Amino acid sequence: MNKIILVAQREFLTRVQKKTFLLSTIGLPLIIFVFYGMIIYFSVKTTDNYKIAVADKANIFNGKIGSKDKEVIFEFVPSDTAALQASIAKNDYQAYLYVPASFTLDGKDSLQFRSAKSVGLMTREKIQSKINKALEEKRLLSFNITKEQLDSIQKEKEYIQFSSASGKTENETKVGVSYAVGMISGFMIYIILFIYGTMVMRGVMEEKVSRIAEVIISSVKPFQLMMGKIFGIGAVGLIQFLIWIVLVFGIQFAIAMLFPSLVQSMQGQPIQPAGMQAAHAVQESGAMSGAMKGLSTINFPLIIGCFIFYFIGGYLLYSSLFAAVGSAVNEDPQDAQSLLLPITMPIIFAIVIMMKAVNDPNSGIAIFGSLFPLTSPIVMMARVAYGVPEGVTLFQLLLSMALLILGFLGTTWIAAKIYRTGILLYGKKITWKVMWTWAWKKN
Amino acid sequence: MSKILELKNLKKYYATQKAVDDISFSIEKGSIFGLLGPNGAGKTTLLRMITGIFYPDQGEIILDGQQFDPINDIIKIGYMPEERGLYKKMKIGDQALYLAQLKGLSKTEAMAKIKFWFKRLEMESWWNKKVEDLSKGMSQKLQFVITVLHEPKLIILDEPFSGLDPVNANLIKDEIYGLAQRGCTVIFSTHRMEQVEEICDHIVLVNLGKKILDGTVTEIKQQFKENIYSVKVHQLPANLNSDAFHIVDQTANLLTVKINEGKNSNDVLKYFIEQNLTIESFNEVLPTLNDIFINLVDGTKATTRAFQPIND
Numbered sequence: 001m002n003k004i005i006l007v008a009q010r011e012f013l014t015r016v017q018k019k020t021f022l023l024s025t026i027g028l029p030l031i032i033f034v035f036y037g038m039i040i041y042f043s044v045k046t047t048d049n050y051k052i053a054v055a056d057k058a059n060i061f062n063g064k065i066g067s068k069d070k071e072v073i074f075e076f077v078p079s080d081t082a083a084l085q086a087s088i089a090k091n092d093y094q095a096y097l098y099v100p101a102s103f104t105l106d107g108k109d110s111l112q113f114r115s116a117k118s119v120g121l122m123t124r125e126k127i128q129s130k131i132n133k134a135l136e137e138k139r140l141l142s143f144n145i146t147k148e149q150l151d152s153i154q155k156e157k158e159y160i161q162f163s164s165a166s167g168k169t170e171n172e173t174k175v176g177v178s179y180a181v182g183m184i185s186g187f188m189i190y191i192i193l194f195i196y197g198t199m200v201m202r203g204v205m206e207e208k209v210s211r212i213a214e215v216i217i218s219s220v221k222p223f224q225l226m227m228g229k230i231f232g233i234g235a236v237g238l239i240q241f242l243i244w245i246v247l248v249f250g251i252q253f254a255i256a257m258l259f260p261s262l263v264q265s266m267q268g269q270p271i272q273p274a275g276m277q278a279a280h281a282v283q284e285s286g287a288m289s290g291a292m293k294g295l296s297t298i299n300f301p302l303i304i305g306c307f308i309f310y311f312i313g314g315y316l317l318y319s320s321l322f323a324a325v326g327s328a329v330n331e332d333p334q335d336a337q338s339l340l341l342p343i344t345m346p347i348i349f350a351i352v353i354m355m356k357a358v359n360d361p362n363s364g365i366a367i368f369g370s371l372f373p374l375t376s377p378i379v380m381m382a383r384v385a386y387g388v389p390e391g392v393t394l395f396q397l398l399l400s401m402a403l404l405i406l407g408f409l410g411t412t413w414i415a416a417k418i419y420r421t422g423i424l425l426y427g428k429k430i431t432w433k434v435m436w437t438w439a440w441k442k443n
Numbered sequence: 444m445s446k447i448l449e450l451k452n453l454k455k456y457y458a459t460q461k462a463v464d465d466i467s468f469s470i471e472k473g474s475i476f477g478l479l480g481p482n483g484a485g486k487t488t489l490l491r492m493i494t495g496i497f498y499p500d501q502g503e504i505i506l507d508g509q510q511f512d513p514i515n516d517i518i519k520i521g522y523m524p525e526e527r528g529l530y531k532k533m534k535i536g537d538q539a540l541y542l543a544q545l546k547g548l549s550k551t552e553a554m555a556k557i558k559f560w561f562k563r564l565e566m567e568s569w570w571n572k573k574v575e576d577l578s579k580g581m582s583q584k585l586q587f588v589i590t591v592l593h594e595p596k597l598i599i600l601d602e603p604f605s606g607l608d609p610v611n612a613n614l615i616k617d618e619i620y621g622l623a624q625r626g627c628t629v630i631f632s633t634h635r636m637e638q639v640e641e642i643c644d645h646i647v648l649v650n651l652g653k654k655i656l657d658g659t660v661t662e663i664k665q666q667f668k669e670n671i672y673s674v675k676v677h678q679l680p681a682n683l684n685s686d687a688f689h690i691v692d693q694t695a696n697l698l699t700v701k702i703n704e705g706k707n708s709n710d711v712l713k714y715f716i717e718q719n720l721t722i723e724s725f726n727e728v729l730p731t732l733n734d735i736f737i738n739l740v741d742g743t744k745a746t747t748r749a750f751q752p753i754n755d
Contacts, residue, residue, distance in 0.1 A: 218520070
């Protein structure tokens, strides 16, 4: 045990004292924020007005389509098609919408929309939804429905209350926040497994390639060397993650305080980085104050506790496998690629299941994924975000944790056997088949 | 003298070969012991069992009078493997300290010993350098220091002189003698026979996983001698003919002769004296270890055995 600590200490210190550690620890959040900044910049910038001339010969729209908006502007003009063509050619307008005098609301006629240049997907969607919405309203009104009736139809969805069997109300914000929290923590564990798993693998390869392995193995058991490395790098990961979290929240907070208007314009953006998709869900389900209320309904001690447990459990489970692969690789790092495939497959699988679980935490696949140790660190986070017992029963959670511990012991046992043989073997190209026979060799 | 290491019927079989097949020998305390054998003979496997890296399938290892315990006896052994290296990016001083601590020394103990050895081998200025800045010979020297730093009772050196220039090789050689004098036992594994003849007291030759020779260097040479003598005479006669010997080789007036069955060296001398030929020198020619080695190993297909199935 003493020697495991010694090895872990070296692994930790040599990594933390490197300049690259400082760069990546501080640089990465900065890069993320430059990225954010660019999104903000472009989202502010894309408010180029898209001016559309509307020639409403049938007077369907009564001079108004949708609410006022900076991005898409409808201007009603009395011109005919020829004049409209000319005006878009002159670039007075980007496009025109022609409503022929014969246009009726029975849904048989179609409208003509012509633009000088092809319309981008986002703008097209916006224009389409505005016109459709306006048409829909007009059409409903044409069925002798009063304005009040129409309003009451549109209010309909607020009459439904979703609640669990136990009678607890689940408002939409809570579901949205759970979705966001599940998604983010699942992704974070996914990233951790990859970053620190490959770090372990490269560390093992370095020892093998620099031929120090046998020198060390003569004073330390291979298992101690492997575990020391795994613990040392795990500690690096934990520290790095803590710094990141503090930095990310710190910078985010600072930005929000300094430029409140930017934060506002961030909301409702259609293009967002993968991690922000989740945040988008929060915004869809209500204003920021609602989200804050939603956040307060989330059981954070449970989620943080589970996150740390699955972070450590998942890391330990996978890093020993990464170490086993590292020990089997010779000089050629390309060999690692093909050997890694069986390890990366379940991780990617887990992310796919997690995407499903975050929408439907109690589906069969989500339950399987959250119990199976190779996928549970990622999938369970999606379910836990919905809370106990709404997202996951206490029994399943405990079972999943127990299985993860067993899984970790299992992979470590197998990996240690592969590692012990692999680390001293030079010059042979190793396949998984060979590694498998090492794993079951006695002694 | 007591024994530092005894191996009793050690066996280690791999899937495709009998790497070590029933080897026993013992090593005297304070001696320098040579473990010889062609490539693939099973030397490395044998050394890995002695250092506790591998467990033998069968047999016993007795270290210093007690059953070998791979976990607690690490401090008693210093092993410099053939495949050796160091962390390239780590500072030399830190590296030596780390490896000494892994052996089980405390930090202060390790520090004192490192300082002692670095001073002794004039390596003090290296402390803050990295291994990647060292030449091959320098890192070899560092590797040696790391191996013997904790003053183990048993030092195992696998090809210790490869990559060293004659000056540094001599330096290390002197250190090896010095360690042996202070009671350390050195196991020395190499293919370089001239070094073995020079350094080792006792040798064991393994081939195909079996021990084929065991004894002191002089014993073995005596065992393999072929009654060959070199005779230098002042003047050669036109005709040399004796039933005591026949000539194997002749350069100018230096003859190499092999004594015939049933005769001895005195018969040879008698012949020359009777012929009234002045003898300038008369020496027995013992075979070199190199000759013995090649003689014993040649033709056994030792190097290709890894690809042959076991038949038993």
